Amino acid sequence: MLEALIFAAAATAAFDAEVVPKAQSAIAAACGTRPNLQVRWKAFGDDDTAADALIKTNLTFLTAAFTTVCKDEAAKAAMAAQIKKVVLTQAYGAADPMIYISEGTLNIEYLWVKGEPAPDANVVAAEIKSRLSGEEMEAP
Numbered sequence: 382m383l384e385a386l387i388f389a390a391a392a393t394a395a396f397d398a399e400v401v402p403k404a405q406s407a408i409a410a411a412c413g414t415r416p417n418l419q420v421r422w423k424a425f426g427d428d429d430t431a432a433d434a435l436i437k438t439n440l441t442f443l444t445a446a447f448t449t450v451c452k453d454e455a456a457k458a459a460m461a462a463q464i465k466k467v468v469l470t471q472a473y474g475a476a477d478p479m480i481y482i483s484e485g486t487l488n489i490e491y492l493w494v495k496g497e498p499a500p501d502a503n504v505v506a507a508e509i510k511s512r513l514s515g516e517e518m519e520a521p
Contacts, residue, residue: 430495445502
């Protein structure tokens with residue numbers, strides 16, 4: 382058990398040190414702004430398989446979503462004005478991503494399950510654009 386916890390901590394630290402900065406750079410290249418990007422690993426508790434599922438995505442769904450969003454100049458400007466931070470977390474509920482903006486933070490809550498696909502980049506992009514235009518998130 383202790384070995385698994387040490388391995389999980391090393392994997393999440395490597396992800397934060399390598400994958401997160403690359404994703405931030407990709408978002409900055411597409412959108413002209415570089416929001417802080419954070420994974421709330423504590424939300425995963427001891428669910429190493431869910432954390433592993435997030436780690437395996439390399440955040441490609443997120444960078445693809447922002448690339449799509451920022452092709453629209455109005456959304457790109459709204460993103461720069463409204464999103465200072467992006468937080469990814471484990472959701473313990475609906476499998477559809479719960480995406481909302483609160484006090485400059487874009488929250489993406491997803492039910493990470495090993496073996497299941499990452500959130501669909503097109504769905505995430507549509508939800509981000511909706512939040513940027515002021516639409517409230519639908520209840521799950």
